[in-house]
Amino acid sequence: MSKVISRQQVLERGSKYMYDVIVIGAGPGGMTAALYASRADLKVLVLERGIYGGQMQNTAEVENFPGAGLITGPELSEKMYQDSTNFGAEHGYGYVTNVEDHGDYKTVITEDTSYDTKVVIIATGAEHRKLDIPGEEEYAGRGVSYCAVCDGAFFRNQPLVVVGGGDSAVEEGIYLSQLAESVTIIHRRDELRCQKVVAGRAFNNEKINFLWNKVVEEIEGDDQKVRTLKLKDTKTGEISTLETGGVFIYIGVIPITEAFSSLDILDGEGWVVTNEKMETSVPGIYAVGDVRQTVLRQITTAVGDGSIAGLEAYKYIESLKD
Numbered sequence: 001m002s003k004v005i006s007r008q009q010v011l012e013r014g015s016k017y018m019y020d021v022i023v024i025g026a027g028p029g030g031m032t033a034a035l036y037a038s039r040a041d042l043k044v045l046v047l048e049r050g051i052y053g054g055q056m057q058n059t060a061e062v063e064n065f066p067g068a069g070l071i072t073g074p075e076l077s078e079k080m081y082q083d084s085t086n087f088g089a090e091h092g093y094g095y096v097t098n099v100e101d102h103g104d105y106k107t108v109i110t111e112d113t114s115y116d117t118k119v120v121i122i123a124t125g126a127e128h129r130k131l132d133i134p135g136e137e138e139y140a141g142r143g144v145s146y147c148a149v150c151d152g153a154f155f156r157n158q159p160l161v162v163v164g165g166g167d168s169a170v171e172e173g174i175y176l177s178q179l180a181e182s183v184t185i186i187h188r189r190d191e192l193r194c195q196k197v198v199a200g201r202a203f204n205n206e207k208i209n210f211l212w213n214k215v216v217e218e219i220e221g222d223d224q225k226v227r228t229l230k231l232k233d234t235k236t237g238e239i240s241t242l243e244t245g246g247v248f249i250y251i252g253v254i255p256i257t258e259a260f261s262s263l264d265i266l267d268g269e270g271w272v273v274t275n276e277k278m279e280t281s282v283p284g285i286y287a288v289g290d291v292r293q294t295v296l297r298q299i300t301t302a303v304g305d306g307s308i309a310g311l312e313a314y315k316y317i318e319s320l321k322d
Contacts, residue, residue: 019045021313022108022117023089024096024259027054028076029289029302029309030123031084036310037121038087042317045115046084047094047108053077054125055290056299058147060175065299073149076299096124096259101282104320118320119313122260122272122280122287123306126253126297131163135219135226136249143226143246144219148172151246152179158245161186161229163216167194169250170202176248177207184209184242186216188234211242219247255291267293278309284316 021037023030026048038044051057059073068076085091094110099120108115128146130136136144145151148162152175160180162173165187171194177183185202190212192199202208211231217239218230229242255270265280265287267273271294272287274280280287288305290297 018105019043019115019117020317021045021119021121021310022047022106022115023121023123024094024099024108025054025123025125025289025291026052026081026084026091027123027125027289027302028056028080028299029125029306030054030121031080032303032306033121033123033286033288033310033313034084034089034306035087036307037119037313038084038089040310040314041087042314044089045117046089046091047096047110047115048091049093049095051077052081052091056080058149060149060172062299098259099263099285101263101285104284106284118284118317120285121278121306121309121313122257122285122291123289123302124256124259125290126255128249129252129254131216131249131251133216133218135221139219139221139226142224143221143244145246145248146250148176148248151248152176155180155246157181159184159243161242161244161247162250163187163247164250164252165189165192165194166250166252167198170194170198172248172250173208174198174201174205177205180207180245182207182209184211184244186211186214186229186231188215189213214240216247253290253297257291276308277312278305279312286312 020042021044023034023046026046034044034046056073056077062076063070096110098109100107105116106120156179159182160176162169162185173183173185213234214231216229217232221227231240257270272291273293274287278286286309288309289302
C-alpha cells in the first residue's frame, strides 16, 4: 500500500531523505512514471503542489483515452492515482522551488524541506496563458475563469463568452452550453484551430455563436461582477462591446518550469527539451507530459512519456552500480 506524506510529517522527519526517483507533478505523465518506477522496485516519491490529476481535474469529459470509454476528468484522475500507488509509491505535498544536480544524485528543494534522489522526473505540466488586459485580474473569480468545469455551475442561464479557438476552448464552450443561456466563442482568426470533429459539434450546437477576427481589449464590470467586454476587430480596428455574464479564457498554455531554470534544460520559451527516451541534457533528469517540448499535449501522450521515463529511470539507476 502507498504512504501519503503530509507537510507536517515531512517537517517532523527532518530535512533530507534519499529516494531512487522523485516525480515532480502528479498529472497523468507523473503518475504513470511513478507506477512504472515503483513497479521496478524503486523507492519513489511523487511531489504535487495541488490535487493529483493536473488538468484532468478541470476536464468535464474525456472521450479519447483508450479503454476508459466516456469518463470525467476527476474520475480518470482517481483511477490513475490508485494505480500509481499500487506498488508503494509515496505521494506528498511539495511546492518545488529548485533542483540541484550533484552528479550521481540530485537535491529537490521545496518551500519546506529538501530531498536527495538519484533520479528526477519533471512532470509539472503547463498552466493557462492569460490575456494580460485591463480587468482580467480585477474580475478573476467574479466572472473571469480559466476552468469551465470548476466554475460553470455559477453561471447557469447566463450569456457566456469563451475566448480561443483551439480544442480546449471549443470543448469547454460545448460543455458550458449545457448550463448557459448562450455561449459566444471569440476567436482572433476566421477559422477554428481545433479538431474537425470538435468543431462540427460546436457548429451544430444551437446555443453556440461565433465572433470571428475579434480580440478582447478590456473586461468591464461593476463592484460585483463582469458585465461587458470591449472587443477590437483584428482586420478593421473597429471597437465594439458585448454584454456577458462571464468570460472563460483558453488561449494556450505556458510551461511550469521556473524551478528548473538553473539546469540549462529549457528552450527559449521555457519548455523542457528531451530526447525520445525523455532524457534531458542532465543525466538522471527526465521530463514527461505537457511540460516537455513536444508536438502534442494529450493525456495519452503524457501516459506514454511517463511509461518511458519510469523504465529509463530504472535503467539509469542500474547503470550507477557498474
